[in-house]
Amino acid sequence: MILELDCGNSFIKWRVIHEDAPSAVVGGIVDCDEALLRALHQVPGLRLARCRLVSVRSNEETAQLVAVLVKAFSIDVMYAAPARLMAGVTNGYDEYELLGLDRWLAIVGAYHLAGGACLVLDLGTAITSDFVAPDGQHLGGFICPGMPLMRNQLRTHTRRIRYDDAAAERALINFAPGRSTAEAVERGCSLMARGFVLTQLSMARDHWKDDFTVFVTGGDADLIGGILPDARMMPDLVFVGLALACPLP
Secondary structure, eight states, X not given: OEEEEEEOSSOEEEEEEETTEEEEEEEEEESSXXXXXXXXXXXTTOOOOEEEEEEOXXXXXXXXXXXXXXXXXXXXXXXXXXXXXXXXXXXXXXSGGGSOHHHHHHHHXXXXXXXXXXXXXXXXXXXXXXXXXXXXXXXXXXXXXXXXXXXXXXXXXXXTOOOOHHHHHXXXXXXXXXXXXXXXXXXXXXXXXXXXXXXXXXXXXHHHTTOSEEEXXXXXXXXXXXXXXXXXXXXXXXXXXXXXXXXXX
């Protein structure tokens, strides 16, 4: 069995797959190294042979996690690394090593699946968009605050904005003008995210008319599913790229 990890700024996404089948046996999302170990120890019949990971955390934090995994499971760990060219995709950043690794792997994975032009949207702590031309040239992209950042900034810097997660969830049942603070904030932030996404879609059409594929990933991907009916919803898109970056020996 192979353990795959996507170590983000806020959470660790993990899954276990068989070497001969890419579909996940089990997986989840945790908020710390200790929670990851607890989750793995609860997997019946777990027999890990190796691990591959992508991390946007500091080198020290990543090394600490790797040490914990090696001690617990005695496995070899492969890391995704920045690259100018991978799996037919040319990194479009002037300094390619500064493009976030999770974002890069999502781009690589999307192009591998599409085999042509694509727009990659990742809705997480931040919202990112990336444009890949038919020949695999990454044209660049955009970054803006995601729902968690927008919500937390308003809660932190505005004294009268106070509501709990349950109120936030209830607020998104529709997009009528809000009649409470929770409704006004949640619907306003969601509409901002939707507006950003629709602008990216318009820009992609300016490039390629309708001859491109839209990929959507990230924890808040469901927020925009209704406005992109033809998009491919790919919660594990980063793992597709990770397999290309760290092929099994």
